Amino acid sequence: MTKEWFTAAELAGLDGMPAHATNVTRKAKNKNWQHRQIAGLRGVNFEYHASSLPKETQVALGLEGLDKPVEAENSDSDMVTIQIYSAKAKTWSKARAVAHMMLPKAFLPKPLPHTEQNQLFALEMPDNTMQPTISSGEVILVSKADSKATLSTGLFLVETSTEVTIRRLKPNVAATQIKVCCDSEQYDDETLSKDDFNQSIRVIGKVIGTLIKTVV
CATH class of the missing domain: 2.10.109.10 (Umud Fragment, subunit A)
Structure with a gap:
């Protein structure tokens, strides 16, 4: 299965991304990227879906044109x-x-x-x-x-x-x-x-x- 969700640390430094994870998180918040809570970690920790990322970052990940995840529609009853x-x-x-x-x-x-x-x-x-x-x-x-x-x-x-x-x-x-x-x-x-x-x-x-x- 292709990896579609990425943490700020994983995205930092890629094309179209800030060099530091904290700045990636700030950019994600400002741009309202599709995100989800990372299970099992203390506090609030997010990972971001590739469909929300800038085009150059998608290209760097080999995921250009990826569809939004099902979770984005909040249709999952769980x-x-x-x-x-x-x-x-x-x-x-x-x-x-x-x-x-x-x-x-x-x-x-x-x-x-x-x-x-x-x-x-x-x-x-x-x-x-x-x-x-x-x-x-x-x-x-x-x-x-x-x-x-x-x-x-x-x-x-x-x-x-x-x-x-x-x-x-x-x-x-x-x-x-x-x-x-x-x-x-x-x-x-x-x-x-x-x-x-x-x-x-x-x-x-x-x-x-x-x-x-x-x-x-």
Whole structure:
């Protein structure tokens, strides 16, 4: 079978390609090349389909005029497309999807109904406040929050007055108070009334896990 997918490192230095892999990745993002997640590696790692590459690179690979892969049409029922957001945004309104990946459903940390699969997005953990549960840089899968749903105990992507990050929320039985927690012992927990919580914290989505594990 002809090899059709290539990593940035494999493409670096070829005709039509930058000399360094990081610049290949940047070019791929700018040109929106067809890409897929490389299974079994920590973090977000992509390989790119030859049909998206410049003509001179295709010629160098001996793959000129190659058709787009079936995955490009997202027709495979065993795959799910997930938008990847930058973790650098200080407010969620300014957050932008910087890439997307087509992920085998088997790589989701737990089975999800089809409706929730369509609500998934991903981003890198922006800080170390949730260690050891989630380390800085780990790719987190988040299901968009239902504004009508009752808040339950768990990990959530939240926006505060200063940042977008992950917090463990623990509402009391009557839901009149919510404890906002970091899993790292270096940070103190905060208990807010329901009104204060609603005024100071926006829940963006519920964390279901990283690309390789379910979080609890």
